[in-house]
Amino acid sequence: MSAVKEMPLVEVGAEDLPVHCPNPRMELWNEHPRVFIDVMHGEAACPYCGTRYRLKEGAVVKGHH
Secondary structure (H helix, E strand, C coil): CCCCCCCCEEEECHHHCCEEECCCCCCHHHCCCCEEECCCCCEEECCCCCCEEEECCCCCCCCCC
């Protein structure tokens, strides 16, 4: 039985919007084309690397819908 690898989870705040992947903390070897991630409805994953992004609980977002 093979284990399913859980992809990294990055919690972001309102100050991090707009969220994109790869994010600034990723290593250069792990880069792929930049894509913007919509975290406004909970959690979303990068279509290239699978990294998951989630808006921090209680984050107040103004001007983004």
